[in-house]
Amino acid sequence: MAATVTGSVHSFDISVGVDGPGTRFVAFLAGCPLRCQYCHSPDTWYQRNGRPTTVDELVTEIRRYERFIKVAGGGVTLSGGEPLQQPGFVREVLARCKAMGLHTALDTSGFLGDRADDALLDEVDLVLLDIKSGDPDTYRRVTRTGRLTPTIRFAHRLAARGIPIWVRFVLVPGLTDSAANVAAVADIVAGVSTVERVEVLPFHRLGAAKYAALGLDFPLADTEPPGPDLLDRVRGQFRDRGIVVC
Template sequence: MSVVTTDPVSGRIHSWDLSTGVDGPGTRFVLFVSGCPLRCLYCANPDTWHLRDGRPATVDEVMEEIDKYRDFITLAGGGVTLTGGEPLLQSAFTAAVLRRCKEDGLHTALDTSGFLGARASDELLADTDLVLLDIKSFDITTYRKLTGGELAPTLGFVTRLERLGKRVWIRYVLVPGWTDDEAAVDGLARFLSGLGCVERVDVLPFHKLGAAKYDALDVPFPLRDTPVPGPKLVGRVLRQFRGRGLVAH
């Protein structure tokens, strides 16, 4: 059972789900927090972009929902993952949920672009067992065009995670014509290989499963005509990461 406590901190959430092998180790309770400062061209969840589109929820309400699955996710070697959107956009709410999860003895993971890494306090990170860090591109110009943001905050954030000794899994979305440049991939692999905190790199092939959401929102899907990567391209990028001594999937 959850630790009996009352937490008045509230936030806005999109939804929650259960997943296995995608959002951290084991079976996870995945909380989708609303709001994101980036506008990634390949985003599969445009319905999480705006805070106003989420529903209000207190930390207590979130923990009540998590508690329904606590035994199951614990036995399955899992825990709780906060994702979005961008959970660090609501850093106080995210920190409070992570704190309560740790009080309950649950494994915690934070899925973030790192763009708002400066908002993650040391206390928040102390309650985070694993960081799932999405590095969109290692090329500064491509990163800006692809996301509308800057790469530097993310690199600064992962450097800070290295200093703190946090466990990190890198997520890299492979988009033909955008993130498949050999030199950029090798540059990222070389950078990551120098960080002891990086345990693995997950190469995630671009997909169009979120296209219907764009249609429902009457928002153009910028990469609708972009092809998904084939096995040959995926294999080449995996070999580039592995060639630098990284564990890549």
């Protein structure tokens, strides 16, 4: 008998048009190797913050929404934290979802992309790829630990397999907003053939209460969200490269 695969699941939710196409069941897995300054979910940093959950248990929860999701043209998204910190669990959950005829999406920074074997990627219909920055130094400032090259390598691997990608870029005034950094992200995106769109996500401080509850300092507590002029300029930089922007 095959061993039961268990993961650490922080929570789940139903979303519309945010975490992939249509209405989606989104499972947030616990554990992430990065410590992004703008992270709004510090409660997902450690796997111990999640609930031990077997593949069967999570799939049983998904089945409760199966008909509704299918009628609404949606699917299942595994997010985090960083789902590729638990690749075996992710692979099995996605395979079960595909067997149910559900569209599957993986929301990842790509930093742990090398952990996703071909069998896992075979079960993925869409990747929501968070490109933190295009400049390696800025990437390190944002993540406080990571390197940009694994994300780029993962993006090209996805493209080679023909997997559609929606890129996400968080716009933070004073951190990720320089014209040079945005241009570098656009360069990366323009070189990946299966990127369908870029979502420019305005920074917000909605997670500040979570930091306070955990006794942590929020690094961007004094940073204001980007204004409309900055958003227009950044979106325009992507559009000028022929990239679809949302």
